[in-house]
């Protein structure tokens with residue numbers, strides 16, 4: 395190492411690694427200045443309008459949209475994997491029902507790895523199959539968490555339903571309407587992938603040490619749980635409930651500002667303009683607010699968006715309108731981040747497979763700012 399290299403590695407710390415390229419990736423483009431998001435080259439607006447989660451999860455994993463024949467086979471394989479081992483349900487029933495759903499999901503995903511006899515396989519095809527299995531089974535686990543904590547039996551998957559429809563069915567025990575299925579499909583499509591966000595980066599760091607896919611996904615779920623990342627959607631609904639009515643929004647915004655607090659669902663590490671996913675969630679929230687006869691939460695969100703922007707010049711992100719929308723869909727607030735995970739599993743798996751192809755361990759430096767070398771002092775002399 396030359397003197398120049400030592401200088402470079404020891405003097406410059408980029409907090410949060412912001413703006414640093416940590417991988418080459420062909421999965422997703424997040425253009426923060428134009429507010430553009432592409433999955434494998436396809437614009438999120440086109441995908442939101444036209445594609446299903448089955449199509450886009452195939453696209454993320456394999457690089458191309460499926461042909462009709464490929465899509466049928468893929469849908470079939472998602473269906474075949476939907477049922478989770480009964481041991482998982484038994485274990486879930488023994489966990490405290492009051493635990494945060496994301497903590498339960500993290501634990502259940504880790505346990506699912508213990509029951510998968512292929513988990514340790516290093517075969518490329520097997521790893522792809524595990525990814526498809528996880529995309530299929532995370533919704534089953536989330537639905538089981540939702541029901542078991544309410545004292546209800548989990549609902550077995552229905553092979554006559556599509557991925558999103560079956561997810562709604564397993565959550566509620568009733569076959570969903572086409573509109574409800576489409577709403578869930580849109581949520582799954584919009585949250586599926588977003589470059590090297592904190593949870594995806596976590597999954598890549600973990601898989602790069604060559605453990606097993608379940609370890610990497612378990613870690614990613616832990617990172618998504620945080621309220622600066624996926625956990626923000628749960629916080630947004632809490633905020634709306636805490637504010638309660640339109641006239642309380644302005645005082646709330648002033649109070650958060652005065653206390654130097656954070657507005658949940660606002661700001662973004664990459665987007666300097668509007669998050670391109672937000673408008674789709676906003677429009678659906680508007681529609682459902684009207685249809686449910688409870689437009690208040692949507693209307694409050696609109697007002698909040700305006701006032702927060704005026705205060706901090708930050709747009710809302712994907713988590714903001716997902717809160718009122720999922721509330722209208724009858725999903726409890728503390729389950730929102732689990733729904734996010736049931737979608738992001740596709741992006742995590744795509745990144746894990748990409749990382750494994752030409753893997754290098756991820757090991758940055760810390761810029762050491764501690765003591766110079768000093769002599770050890772024995773315990774009696776300290």
Ligand SMILES: CC(=O)SCCNC(=O)CCNC(=O)[C@H](O)C(C)(C)COP(=O)(O)OP(=O)(O)OC[C@H]1O[C@@H](n2cnc3c(N)ncnc32)[C@H](O)[C@@H]1OP(=O)(O)O
Nearest residue numbers: 621622623624626655656657658659660661662663711713
């Ligand atoms: C799916 C997702 O993960 S989307 C993000 C979900 N997270 C949230 O909604 C939580 C609220 N938002 C935030 O905390 C931030 O905007 C983040 C974590 C998303 C991005 O953070 P950064 O990359 O540091 O953003 P940025 O450089 O714009 O922030 C600089 C400063 O702007 C201000 N700022 C940014 N966002 C906000 C916000 N939502 N509320 C109040 N102030 C904010 C803060 O002063 C921040 O500095 P600090 O983090 O030291 O307090």
Ligand SMILES: O=C([O-])CC(=O)C(=O)O
Nearest residue numbers: 587588590591592663712
């Ligand atoms: O990209 C990020 O930092 C956060 C985000 O929007 C996501 O993960 O969807």
